[in-house]
Amino acid sequence: MKFIRDFLDKQKPLFEKGGKFEKFYYIWEANETFLFAPNHTTGARGAHIRDAVDLKRMMMTVIIAMVPCLLFGIWNVGDQHYQATGGLDATLWDKIWIGSKLVLPIVIVSYAVGLGLEFALTIVTRHPVNEGYLVTGMLIPLVMPPTIPLWQVALATIFAVVIGKEAFGGTGMNILNVALTARAFLYFAYPSQISGDVWTYLGGKPTVDGYSGATPLALSAEASSGASESITAIGEATARYEKFPTPDNQAVVDASKELAETLNTGTAVVDSFQSVSWSSGIYEFSNMFFGFMPGSIGETSTLMALIGGIILIMTGVGSWKIIVSVFAGAYIAGTLLNFVGANEYMLMPAHYHLVIGGLAFGAVFMATDPVTAAQTERGKWIYGFLIGVLTVIIRVLNPAYPEGIMLAILLMNVFAPLIDFYIVKANKKRRLKRATV
Amino acid sequence: MSEIIKLRKGFDIKLVGKAERKKGEVDQPETFALKPTDFLGIQRPKLHVAEGDQVKVGTPILFDKKQDQVQYVSPVSGEIAEIVRGEKRRLLEVRILADKEMEHVTFDKHSVSEIANLSREHVVSQLTASGVWPNIIQRPYGVVANPEDEPKAIFISGFDSHPLAPDYGYLFHGTEQYFQEGINILKKLTPGAVHLNVNADGEISQVFSQAQNVQLNKFSGPHPAGNVGVQIHHLDPINKGEVAWTINPFGVIQIGKLFLEGIYDSSKMVAVAGSEVKQPQYYKTHIGASISKFVEGNINSDNVRYISGNVLTGEQITSNGYIGFYDHLVTVVPEGDYYEMFGWIKPSFNKLSFHRAFGLLSFLSPGKEHKLDTNLRGEPRPFVQTGTFEQVTPMDIYPTYLLKAILAEDFDDMEGLGIYEVIEEDFALCEFIDVSKHNVQGILREGLELMQHS
Numbered sequence: 012m013k014f015i016r017d018f019l020d021k022q023k024p025l026f027e028k029g030g031k032f033e034k035f036y037y038i039w040e041a042n043e044t045f046l047f048a049p050n051h052t053t054g055a056r057g058a059h060i061r062d063a064v065d066l067k068r069m070m071m072t073v074i075i076a077m078v079p080c081l082l083f084g085i086w087n088v089g090d091q092h093y094q095a096t097g098g099l100d101a102t103l104w105d106k107i108w109i110g111s112k113l114v115l116p117i118v119i120v121s122y123a124v125g126l127g128l129e130f131a132l133t134i135v136t137r138h139p140v141n142e143g144y145l146v147t148g149m150l151i152p153l154v155m156p157p158t159i160p161l162w163q164v165a166l167a168t169i170f171a172v173v174i175g176k177e178a179f180g181g182t183g184m185n186i187l188n189v190a191l192t193a194r195a196f197l198y199f200a201y202p203s204q205i206s207g208d209v210w211t212y213l214g215g216k217p218t219v220d221g222y223s224g225a226t227p228l229a230l231s232a233e234a235s236s237g238a239s240e241s242i243t244a245i246g247e248a249t250a251r252y253e254k255f256p257t258p259d260n261q262a263v264v265d266a267s268k269e270l271a272e273t274l275n276t277g278t279a280v281v282d283s284f285q286s287v288s289w290s291s292g293i294y295e296f297s298n299m300f301f302g303f304m305p306g307s308i309g310e311t312s313t314l315m316a317l318i319g320g321i322i323l324i325m326t327g328v329g330s331w332k333i334i335v336s337v338f339a340g341a342y343i344a345g346t347l348l349n350f351v352g353a354n355e356y357m358l359m360p361a362h363y364h365l366v367i368g369g370l371a372f373g374a375v376f377m378a379t380d381p382v383t384a385a386q387t388e389r390g391k392w393i394y395g396f397l398i399g400v401l402t403v404i405i406r407v408l409n410p411a412y413p414e415g416i417m418l419a420i421l422l423m424n425v426f427a428p429l430i431d432f433y434i435v436k437a438n439k440k441r442r443l444k445r446a447t448v
Numbered sequence: 449m450s451e452i453i454k455l456r457k458g459f460d461i462k463l464v465g466k467a468e469r470k471k472g473e474v475d476q477p478e479t480f481a482l483k484p485t486d487f488l489g490i491q492r493p494k495l496h497v498a499e500g501d502q503v504k505v506g507t508p509i510l511f512d513k514k515q516d517q518v519q520y521v522s523p524v525s526g527e528i529a530e531i532v533r534g535e536k537r538r539l540l541e542v543r544i545l546a547d548k549e550m551e552h553v554t555f556d557k558h559s560v561s562e563i564a565n566l567s568r569e570h571v572v573s574q575l576t577a578s579g580v581w582p583n584i585i586q587r588p589y590g591v592v593a594n595p596e597d598e599p600k601a602i603f604i605s606g607f608d609s610h611p612l613a614p615d616y617g618y619l620f621h622g623t624e625q626y627f628q629e630g631i632n633i634l635k636k637l638t639p640g641a642v643h644l645n646v647n648a649d650g651e652i653s654q655v656f657s658q659a660q661n662v663q664l665n666k667f668s669g670p671h672p673a674g675n676v677g678v679q680i681h682h683l684d685p686i687n688k689g690e691v692a693w694t695i696n697p698f699g700v701i702q703i704g705k706l707f708l709e710g711i712y713d714s715s716k717m718v719a720v721a722g723s724e725v726k727q728p729q730y731y732k733t734h735i736g737a738s739i740s741k742f743v744e745g746n747i748n749s750d751n752v753r754y755i756s757g758n759v760l761t762g763e764q765i766t767s768n769g770y771i772g773f774y775d776h777l778v779t780v781v782p783e784g785d786y787y788e789m790f791g792w793i794k795p796s797f798n799k800l801s802f803h804r805a806f807g808l809l810s811f812l813s814p815g816k817e818h819k820l821d822t823n824l825r826g827e828p829r830p831f832v833q834t835g836t837f838e839q840v841t842p843m844d845i846y847p848t849y850l851l852k853a854i855l856a857e858d859f860d861d862m863e864g865l866g867i868y869e870v871i872e873e874d875f876a877l878c879e880f881i882d883v884s885k886h887n888v889q890g891i892l893r894e895g896l897e898l899m900q901h902s
Contacts, residue, residue, distance in 0.1 A: 012789050015789075016787055016789075044792070044827060045792075046789060046790070047787040047788060047789050047790075047791065048787065048788040048789075048790075048791025048792045048823070048825070048826070049787065049824070049827060050784070050785045050786050050787050050823070051823065051824040051827070052753075052783060052784050052785050052822040052823060052824060053784075053822045053823075053824055054887060054890070055763060055764040056763050056764070056889070056890070057760075057761070057872070057876070057879055057887060057888075057889040057890060058759070058760050058761075058876055058879040058880045058888075058889065059753060059755055059759045059760075059762065059764070059779075059781065059822050060461070060611075060759045060760075060781065060800075060820040060821070060822060060880065061823070061824055061825045061826075061879075061880060061882075061885065062800065062801050062802055062803065062825065062880055062881045062882070062883075063796065063799030063800060063801040063808055063810070063825050064801050064802075064803040064805050064808060064825070064826070064881070064883050065792060065825055065826020065827065065829075065883060065885065066826065066827075066829045066832060066883055066884060067792040067793065067826065068792055068793060068805045068806060068807065068808070068826075069803075069805050069832075069833060069883055071792075071793055071805075071806055072805040072806040075806055139827065139829075141829065141830075142829075143832070180830075181830070182829070182830060182832065183829065183830030183831055183832050183884075184830060325804065326803070326804045326805050326806065327803055327804050327805070327836075328803075328805055328833075330834075330835060381832055381833050381834045381835075382832055384834070386834040386835070386848065387835075387846065388835055388838060391835070435846060435849055435865070438844065438845075438846060438865070438866075439864035439865065441844065442687070442844075442864065442865075442866055443864070445685060445687060446687035446688055446689075446690075
């Protein structure tokens, strides 16, 4: 390995101050420090020894935690393809092949565009290249539908890095989660490529009978509005019969009311999950927990997100308080809405909220981003809990935006500093109170 | 006896090379030095002496023009060999070539019963004239105390929880009487209590357990449980406008000796420790000793760093540099000026970490003593990780917010977030564990100076 080091030492002066490529120093540095941990030592005063951790290692830990989601996602993209097109005899390798063909280009585009942009920006900003994008670059593909056009991935990446991050001063300074900024950008700029029938790659093949490709989020909203439409229609019709109370009409009214009641038993959403005919059992609870369903590449599997979550919690890199409180918030909000029960979506059992719409992925990888989350420990509880609550509220009360977790996290990113402000203010107050007693 | 105050937050850094409880026999160093830079708060040091002057133990060498009654005196008798100045003629060291036999300046000597009747004024004037005063440190700011202040209480930490810290039971063995009289003198300086804080997890030295006239408090937990700032926070926190004093037991003993024997006794025990020391042990010498005699032929390799003090808060010195006024420890650790291929991701059991990110496996062997070098282990970055500083700061303080307030020079916030309660050593662990490799202690000192001088 010595010859590599010698080679680097020889080239180094070119990039240092006064060298030919002085402008590219930080690009050089990023690559050099990737190969070799630098020889910097501590100052003459203060701590002479330092902890072995650094930002590179921390970010790498997050990437490792995402690997289960990525691998599962690649397989699932292939699996969904064959389920939708009737290729039930496809082998594991067929599925991985299809998945890789779709997913890897997205990953490559995300990294190439993002890192290229970061390198280019160091020439202008004269800041070192930060490790933050290593994580963002993996998160962006995992929250994209497999059918997303690559140019949109590139565009979203540029928007997220420039507007979401660099405009605020780079890693550590951004207010909004960078990967979610990318997704939100596409969601509002190109809605037709990121909602509707985009979650399964069909590759031009004919689909199986009854195939719809809708995600559970879309189904829930549809079933709910469908049920409430029917109920309203029946209500209107019976009202007309009631005006002429003949015995026959009365019988119709009674029967209709009974029908309306059966429609309003709170099982419409779950029934609609179970009535998906093109692939039996696809939206069973357990199936959704494991993630064998259409959706964004990496976010369908609650199990894989939880494995990542365990890695983050064990290593202390992600805050367990945030992860736990997002789940708690979503479950509690779901339960409360059960009691309100004004429509069918509200009546969906609360635990379904935890396995659909990428809630687990968002809770584990997006909400825990230390830069955009609340920074005080008490604040983290509040922050996570409100993300959970808002996710369910956005999903249920505003069916136009089924992407509850994405919007909830972005919204709470904005409010995180406010939460911290009050927690820190309480600390100041305690100190002031102590002084005056 | 009061209750034990249990601290859970913190982190013990276990290093190879703890000093054995044994006294090494070497010749006394030839030169000693008084370093004005050891005393925080000296603003304009002025010399009483010139090169070539003869001095005794206790002869005033310099004073601070802003606080002129406090004298900084010679630790040995001999000849002023060299006055070292740095940039802009800043005074760095006054080096003294020591005599074989020490000659002392004599001060008033008192019996135990006389001491009981001494007035505060008399005590203060003898303390400031004799050179023992700089042992007394003022909180807030961690500077040499102002003799005109009346502190609300005085705090003494009876143990050092820093890495490789010397054992106070061994350092101060057999000084019960001096320590007690020192306490009696200090009691005259404050209307409040004199707190003596001891380690509930270890053996308590007789010097401390027999002390009268003090409020004995027991602390238990990992480092920084031994930091006097942390102890104050739990006993009687410093609010805006309040002043408390702290003093090391060595200073208390020096004060006791001054009044009982009438001399400024500069003799002290110093531990020489660290992974690069062949025989880590204690040496008896004087304040400001050159370390050359203790490290010559006693070091394992060439590329090492000599630190006066401990690895968290100490100051780098050369192989013939001088031990700081307040230090009882010289640490020698390897320099870390090397490249390591893929060092940022290679899994390792040998690199100590408070964190458990990928490949940092030291948490699996919590009792293991580590050999750590001075490599920064990464590159400086903006604040990213949150919640970790709080885990090593057993105080109701948000270190990250305080540091950010300092960087923004926001005076209201600095005050509100508790800058009066901390000095560098209280945040040293934050600096150690910092993922983003900030110079935390340096930032805090900047903040303290901003608060003090504006």
